[in-house]
Amino acid sequence: MQELVNASKDTAVQIKTKKKAASKVKYQLEYIRKNYYLYLLIAPAVILTIIFKYIPMYGAIIAFKDFSTIKGILGSDWVGFDNFTKFLSSPNFADIFLNTLKLSFYGLILGFPVPIILALMINQLRRAGIKKNIQLVLYAPNFISVVVIVGMVFIFLSPTGPINQIVSFITGKPLMFMSNPDYFRSIYIISGIWQAAGWSSIIYVAALANVDPELHNAATIDGANILQRIIHIDLPTLKPLMAVTFILAAGGIMSIGFEKAYLMQTSMNLPSSEILPTYVYKVGLQAGDYAYSTAVGLFNSVINVILLVVVNKIVKKLNEGEGLY
Known part of the structure; x- marks a missing residue:
């Protein structure tokens, strides 16, 4: 008798759960029907993301194959992790990996x-006119092409350029900035900060615009100076945003822009300028070893994902549970 009672209770619970699930699905469908225009609004972005981000992931399988353009992706022989082993055991792996890591890490620490x-x-x-003009000057470099930026760097740092004219006046001889590996990293990072810092500040300026002016007025009345108001009012407002942007930046620490590094490369500064993106380009498109270059690129992506997860956990512990996810 007790078994029949338990069975009926279980059946009642199952029926109740199914009704609840059906009600939830019905509610969601009704919500979609009423707000279909919102889904139509994001549909192009979702479709483009699937086409250009997710579908190309299928091609990553050639990293595990001895890829042949004649046999195709599915017809090529499976070699497992041979391409990864080949890269990790190559004599220039340490130099390329460390160059990429150093360039990204220093750029993040100095540029963030x-x-x-x-x-x-x-x-x-406080004067709107001056504020707008300064913002225009700071934002303008972001719209300059990378090719133009590198051309400007070569002109300014050439042996007869304005920088070396000052150096020659002081020391008596010019410095070979673009041919000396010791200068490459500093030039790359400084020029990158100059180009991107102003544009990257927009999101922080927008966040600070939401700070209640009464807080600053009250702090001023209490005798707080500018630095104290920034530390106790402005920075706490930016703290969650800073955490998210830092996690995203750290997650892409290995994803350096290929164009600028490749354009700044010379035969003399290769010991410092050869990084993973330029190496992938050379072994993939120039040498035609597509499987090997895909393995290198996939290795780079895996490192980025690991860094993203690790940094997010660290920031969540330091930031009272606030992180990217």
Whole structure:
């Protein structure tokens, strides 16, 4: 008798669960029907993401094959992790990997605070005309082509350029900036900060615009100076945004732009300028070893994902549970 009672209870629970699930599905379908225009609005972005981001992932399988253009992706012989082993055991693996890591890490550490500082400085300007002109000057470099930026770097740092004219006046001889590996990393990072810092500060300026002016007025009445107001009012406002942007930047620490590094390369600065993206281009498109270059690129992506997860966990612990996810 007790078994029949338990069975009826289980059946009632199952029926209740099914009704609840059906009701939830019905509610979701009704919500979609009423707000279909919202889904139509995001549909192009979703479709483009699937076409250009997810579908190409199928091609990553050639990293595990001895790819032949004649046999195709499915017809090529499976070699497992041979391409990865070949890259990890290559004599230039350490140099390329460390060059990529150093360039990204130094660029992140030195470049991350600059947009925040610029935003805090811009936020202190009270005259709208001056503020707009300064913002225009700071944002303009972002719209300059990478090719033009590199051309400007070569002109300014050439042996007869304006920088070397000053150096020659002081030391008596010019410095070979673009042919010396020791200068490549500094030139790359500084020019990158100059180009991107102003544009990257926009998001912080927008966040600071939402700060209640009454907080600053009250702090001023209490005797707080500018630095104290920035530390106790502005920075706490930017803290969640800083955490998210830092996690995203750290997650892409191995994803350096290929164009600028490749354009700045010379035969003399290769020990410092050869990084994973330029190496993939050379062994993949120039040498035609598509499977090997895909393995290198996939290795780079895996490192990025690992860094994203690790940095997110660290930031969540340091930021009272606030992270990217």
